[in-house]
Amino acid sequence: MKKNNKFIVTLFSIFLGLVVGAIILFISGYNPIEAYQVMFMGIFGSPKYISYTIVRSTPIIITGISVAFAFKTGLFNIGAEGQFIIGSIFAMIAGYLFKLPPVIHGLVAILVGALAAGIWAGIVGVLKSKFGINEVISSIMLNWIALYMNNYFLTFPLLRRPNSDASFKVLDTAKINFLGQWKVSEAGKAFLKDNKFLRELLNPPVNYGFLIAILLAILVWYILKHTTLGYQLKAVGYNKDAAEYGGINIKKNIVVSMMIAGAISGIAGATQVLGVEHQIGILAASQGYGFNGMAVSLIAGNNPLATIPAGLLFGGLTYGGGKLNSLIGAPSEVINIAIGSIVFFVAMPKLFEMFGKIFTRRKRGENLD
């Protein structure tokens, strides 16, 4: 399919999804036009809504990049959720226990999170390359281990804030919020008091995570497109046997690919901790950042650059859609079904495309045997 064509198909799917979402809202007894109006205004109605949309989209853009990267190299990174959790745990630990100057502290904490998550995902890679264990199975299991590890770490008095079910907050030096210190200082407050637009824009926990997401998207795109490493990784993804024949070390590449994907998801967890939540809490269930990242990657057709608009779309839908709760009284279930069907339709053509691609790809590979 030509590039232009692809874009039009995606737009059409989004439209189709909105129509189906409207039908579901209508059947449930809500005025779909009013609902979409509320959603639209809930996303664009004020500078702070736009900020919130960006804040909400940031982690799923980054996990989306992680999934897209792994997919390009022939791996299904369903473990983004667990890698996200590991990244957030270690970023929190580094952000709370290390004593470093501002900026550097934040960067170090992100790197620590990325490294930990990279090693975590590396386990999956090693299991696959050494023992042929399917990455899907092992990474799903590791998701749960990560979740319980998160809760286990919170049993340590060193990390657990007394009388709460969360960790200590990361130190101010580790926070990556945009103008975070200035915002709450006297001078900042006085300045913002007179500047409504800026005040609203900065009111949500805006952070550098979004810039990191954009940089990562470009970096991953560049690695895949213009470097030897990217070429090798892609070759392994396209056709393992041919790649091996061409002299590429498949086993090493699988591990490297998983580690990079894991590190990217870990960065998502780190930016969320350092920029938004500033702590980690006991998790009863997955928060869905990794799984939503998969949806984002699907919408983006596994193109790292396209994960940015795809993530913004997904984040906007869930943020604006959530407002239907109190503004028109729609229960979350109806909203989720409507948003779900939109995402479903958006992802659908890509889904078929991917099915087709994998099918023909494997077939060719098999014929080679």
Next chain:
Amino acid sequence: MKRKLLALSLVLALVLSFALTGCKPTEKAPTDDNNVTNEDTNTPDDNDAEATDIKVGMVTDEGGVNDQSFNQSAWEGLEQAQQELGVTAKYQESHQEADYAPNFETLLDAGNDLIWGIGYKLADAALAAAEANPDTKYGIIDSAYGDDTPENMVGVLFKAEQPSFLVGYIAGRMTETNKIGFVGGIEGEVIGSFDYGFQAGVQYAAKELGKEITVLSQYADSFSDAAKGKSIATNMYQQGMDVVFHAAGGVGDGVIEAAKEQNKWVIGVDRDQSDMAPDNVLTSAMKRVDIGVYNIVKALKDGNFPGGTTVTYGLADNGAVDIAPTSDKHVPADILTKVEEIKQDIINGKIEVPVNQDTYDVFVEGLK
């Protein structure tokens, strides 16, 4: 090839189901509402309630508004206020911790006069919102800021240890195996007060009977995982514990289910849970969040919003915390008479119910 395809389609099924719905814990169908709505809220809209233009909103935690527990109870309180006081009530559900702050903002922008945060998990976000918006009133359940409470904010606390002590006493009197279990949600100050209050009640009964009773407490690390609650409780019953008390929200549904299967005693929490297993629910430690919410909304309407303070509900405040009214079904009358006496002792301050490990140790020491 076929295996690959199968794996892929399984993965896709997983991706879609998680991606679209996985971000929130399981929720009960809204039809369950009627089971738990208390009598007052069942009365249809009586139109005599004079309409006011007071708008009240609440932010739930991740449990959602149909959690069969305190979020639901809070919403019932608001619904009652809607019918009887003529205020307008709305709720906004949170799916992740990162939702708290934006949800408070959404309700603020919708022009609500009073915004509730339901549960201690929202304490930080609620405080930040209250400090940033001094013209709007805020309320928080299960949390307090003491003297730091802003003028536009009220904290509502429940002395959960008091009804827990009473049901603990009942459990201690009823057990035949002298082994009792406690299933908690997530460890913390609030659930701890249930835990230690309960254990203290059991020890109080043990001393009275002159025997030794052990209490095992276990946490599910969740407020929604009913399957986990069921497996923990089943385990407890099989180890010979014949009464289990839970303070674990949705996890408790599984605990009660296990009691039904094993035909053992279980003690409910937050509301009278007798309807869930009439033959097995011995009693319930009630914590009526709805009463707390309703009272504050009423105070706001009457123009005496208790801003800057913390309102605490104990046994002395008619019915906000208590044991379930259906307790007489299974609990013998002589025990209930004794419970009444203990209740008076707690109200008079003769019995200091412990709320954490330290006060519990002191309490047990005092029993000797």
